[in-house]
Amino acid sequence: MSGPFLNNRAPGLREARDALAGRRMSTVALTRNVLSIAWSSQRAVNAFATIAWDKALAAAAESDRKYAEGCARPLEGLAIGVKDLIDTQGIETRYGSAAYIGNVPSTDAAIVRRLVEQGAIIIGKTTTHEFAWGVTTASRAFGDTLNPLDTRCIPGGSSGGAAAAIAYGAVAAGLGTDTGGSVRIPAALCGVVGFKPTFGTFPTQGIFSLAPSLDHPGLLGASVDDVTVLADALGVALQGGETAESPRFGVIRHIEPVPLSAEVAMSFEQAIATLGRSYPCDEVNTAGLFDGVFQAFAGIVLTEGGISHFARNDWDFITRHYGAETVGRLDLARNVALGDYAHWQQARRHFTAKLSRAMANVDYLVLATCPCTAPRVDATTMSIGAWRGTVREALMTYTAPFNLAGFPAISIPLPLHHDNLRAGLQIVARPGDDRGLLQVALKLERLLASAATE
16 A cells, blocks of 8 residues: 655654554555664664564554554554563563573563553664663674764664664654663764653663663654654653743753863754743753762662672673673672762762752753764764763763653754754753653744744
């Protein structure tokens, strides 16, 4: 069956749903096209670990029957990718590690089950850094995932495969996880949208844990609307009230010690100027706000990551089957003292209280998602202005604080003007205001798009 979307990019979720409901094309035809693009993205940028051809087409045939019988579910026939960290029934799930080749879960993770029960079609597993413990989505075992905007660069991570698949056009949306920015970082670097809700909003059952007190299942999409379609299905749209008609924004221009690169700073300032013409904006006094935050975050991840892995596997198995990067981190984790972990958790509580006070007179915070554009593949260190440090610290400094506090945050694309790369504008809300955050993100997405065409 022919249709308006049989081309080289997957349509938006709402557009696809309207076409399927109007019977302008079949779910099987649409799914075949999406699978073909996914296969292409797998070859071009290694966005998928596994493509579930037979299972996806069987689900598509069932969706066509649902539409024919007039009993379509809310997500009927909509194709999504699922991060390889998240269990999917009958689809190999390797958690990004050679240690789990051939692992086929017998049940779906809770968040996957919710979407599948509403008609979503899982077309495959998108790539991840091993056990989500990294920001590059590089893999010696399976090959590096590349940024579709510039294949010399990383897509970010650890949900890099999902962002790459969306930027490539294979899917309009997907599931990721975000422990320290793993949804928002690749969204920013690949020019798509990444949403991390309030801690605890989405279930983590069936997801390989990195750091349980920091792990947030999250959503990625080609647009805020694509993310909203999935969030609606997961109940976010049912929470909270309408956002303020004229919300007040608190502007954070940098987080010490990592400055914004010149090109990101220029685009960020242009976005703030655009925002300021429509909404009140106040600069946030960040003096002392973020002191010690990244160190506390990194310590908690190291401790809880060690506990997660040592509960599953012994040291001999880990050293024989895990990648060298993960083994090195777990070797460090073996020597963490309980007193250190207690100190980091206390720092976390202090930061969360300070962040709440910093937002007392504003509705949302706006800041860059990452201080730079996508680093080159194989880069481990980088310089931004006078600062020099690891790629990990550079990319996570602006995102990890909001995992530590559990506040909801979203990254929307921030266009640059000199090349094909992108940056991200991060919007942060108070806990529980997930619905308002999505609504305001939609407004800002449209505002920035309108300004770009002027």
